[in-house]
Amino acid sequence: MNQRYPSVLLENAVNELATLPGVGRRTALRLALYMLRRDEGYAERFTSALLALRKEVKYCRVCHNICDNEMCGICADPRRDQSIVCVIENIKEVMAIENTGQFHGVYHVLGGIISPIDGIGPNDLEIDSLVERVAKGEVKEVILALSTTMEGDTTNFFIYRKLSPYQEVAISQIARGISIGDEIEYADEVTLGRSIINRTRFTINEE
């Protein structure tokens, strides 16, 4: 669509909005016109919130999750078990696991996974800092909770090897299996196969 814009300002705004993931030029135009319809205060609040996020955000010096201070709320919480560290790819996974309310340990945010195609190697990730954390001797278990993809598996293996000198530390991974609510008939073979191999004792959930 070789659109002619009535204003360079509009065109610039559309160009910038269209850089967002999942936003095409048509949606970008709709968003730009929405911005025009709202008052100036709205545009100021909107842009300053985004700019503040980018410029002022801090990363927890322990787990590298984003936060507003030196240390994130989870690492600073005395009720959390500092000896269990869940290794995840990014902030979104921290939020997803926190929402389950099932995990009471702490996290380690890698900031991505090893992906040669995207040019992301081990040194681009917070792997060394994970090893340092473990080397301090206070961690008893490291839970690997990365995506079940080739990149995730590669990263899991790399971390596993890096942590192998610390034999007193248990390394686990989150359970893979049939999603709750899923029909077995439609599960893929690999997942179904794994779910049989990794079967667990049958219990009545009395929650």
Added chain:
Amino acid sequence: MNQRYPSVLLENAVNELATLPGVGRRTALRLALYMLRRDEGYAERFTSALLALRKEVKYCRVCHNICDNEMCGICADPRRDQSIVCVIENIKEVMAIENTGQFHGVYHVLGGIISPIDGIGPNDLEIDSLVERVAKGEVKEVILALSTTMEGDTTNFFIYRKLSPYQEVAISQIARGISIGDEIEYADEVTLGRSIINRTRFTINEE
């Protein structure tokens, strides 16, 4: 989703992004995290383009289309026929019609349509300025190109009445009928009925 955010800055950014039309909280989070992954220069360019749009945009003093100067490029273009004025709801329709390359007149942007439910009356729209434009005596035809909705029809009728003192001005509306490429079988009755009543002479399109 009662999401807990690891950072107030992130939460603020998500809140602002989620005010955009069609953007839910999940998408807003994705956009905010994208903003975090990009460099600071990106966030600066992005936000300043939006802020500049909202703060510096001008409206053409003739047709009320948005523009960068006192008068828009279309009104200022000597090749455009100033005697044919196409009345449209908003900037997007100007862009849509301009993209067809079929219209060589000028526009009049109402800035909306009469909609009692949304509290938009004739005085909130650029109707008086349209009448003034016509009263100057240089307009020969006014083309009504508003949505085929009750609000559009109401607005059309209101403008028609307001312009009725200027009998030398032809008032037309864009053709309604079966869209090109549409199958007649699936056309709605009203459109099909209108397309029969407003039939045109058959011509071979030799373009």
